[in-house]
Amino acid sequence: MKLLIPTEGSFGYKVMCLVLAGLYAWFLMGLDIDGYIDRANYLIYAQHSDEIFVMYAASSLKTILTNEPVWLLFNIWASKHFTPEDTLRVIIFFSSFIISFLVLRSYPKYAFFLILFILMPQVLKNNIIHLRQGVGISLFFLGWWCRYLPLRIFFIALAPLVHASFFFINALFLLNIAFSTFSISTVWRVIYTLGVGVVFGALGIWLADALGARQGESAEYSGMGAGGSGLAFLFWVVFTVIFFMEGKTYLRNNFFAASILVFYLSTYFLLPVTARVFESGMLVVLLASLGLTDWRRYAAYSLYAFYFCMQWYPVLGLPGFGWAAESTL
Incomplete structure (x- = not known):
């Protein structure tokens, strides 16, 4: 099985990727913290993960392992250092920065399509409404692109303990x-x-x-x-x-x-x-x-464009692009 190893872009390209990933993550982190679907649920995790963890742990080992314990442990740690709102901001910035940077630096030749990918609603929403999934993806990608085998195994194994x-x-x-x-x-x-x-x-x-x-x-x-x-x-x-x-x-x-x-x-x-x-x-x-390659490449390009437009067109005029919490409608 061939691993997706990033090609070597120029130093300037890597700096550009860092800047774009930082802007992408900063923008998403700056969105109204309780203005989107499921944010209230994530604020509960940010406040009460210790109680949730104890509840699962009291049941059985298999129950705690199948209910995303690393996600709970991170929230427990964060609750000691941040407010619930800032905990969500840290989560959003971390996951969106890691995902966008690793994707953008992967294949410099296809930079336009890489930007298109991270702006697709199905990708973007993992850093807006499906925050736990976004963290899981970021950990998996850290492992997927890691050249050091023990760390690769560690991050990939960690991902299901954040999102099932x-x-x-x-x-x-x-x-x-x-x-x-x-x-x-x-x-x-x-x-x-x-x-x-x-x-x-x-x-x-x-x-x-x-x-x-x-x-x-x-x-x-x-x-x-x-x-x-x-x-x-x-x-x-x-x-x-x-x-x-x-x-x-x-x-x-x-x-x-x-x-x-x-x-x-x-x-x-x-x-x-x-x-x-x-x-x-x-x-x-x-x-x-x-x-x-060949015509299949251009067919894929057409499908990217079609998918991008068909996902964005129905939600462009909606509050929060269709992800707004009911209280903000």
């Missing part, structure tokens, strides 16, 4: 390590990934409930499938077809990204949390697609 979607992402990551270790053919990789997707899709919420994870008990996740109109499913089917048409060599080098696509499509109608899982790995998919 990374239990799925890390399972796919380990599956891809097995594929590479045993030189599994591309066809069998797809078959195995589909099988894993169907199993997780059918049993994922039951397993979460059995392990004591809060998602297993939530009414939000009690239904079937990802919901929505199915347009996202059709869009990513087209994207996946283009991805797979690049050929076996490309797929073998980028099958982790391909497996995220296959997992998402195979669980779309089965697993209620599949959209959140996909959002945790979407940047990996987008970055891998920059390696497409």
Whole structure:
């Protein structure tokens, strides 16, 4: 499995990435702290994570491990040093800066598209309303791009202890390590990934409930499938077809990204949390697609532009771009 190692940009480009990432993070940190969906919930974490941690710890070890203990521990630490509002600001700045800087510096040749990626609503909202997921992504990316193996393992292993979607992402990551270790053919990789997707899709919420994870008990996740109109499913089917048409060599080098696509499509109608899982790995998919060649590259560019516009168009005139808390409407 090929890791996404950043290409070497010039010193000036790296400075530009630092400045842009800093401005990006500073802007997001400066947004109205309680003016967006779920911010009230995050303020509760910033104040009462010690009580929540004790509640989970009193239940069982598996319960505490499946309920994002590192997220709780960070909030407990932050509550000793910051106000709840400042805790959220620290979280937003840290995650948005790390994600944007690592993405922007990854492939200088594609700087325009890298900026497009971090401005996509599905990426941006992880630093506005899904703050825990944003921290999880930043930790995963720190590990993903780390050249020192122990630190790579540490950060990647830490991610699901901040956001549970990374239990799925890390399972796919380990599956891809097995594929590479045993030189599994591309066809069998797809078959195995589909099988894993169907199993997780059918049993994922039951397993979460059995392990004591809060998602297993939530009414939000009690239904079937990802919901929505199915347009996202059709869009990513087209994207996946283009991805797979690049050929076996490309797929073998980028099958982790391909497996995220296959997992998402195979669980779309089965697993209620599949959209959140996909959002945790979407940047990996987008970055891998920059390696497409010939007409497939231009098809991907067109899909980027279409996806960007279709996500932003419905929300441009809405308060908080559709993410405003009810109290601010």
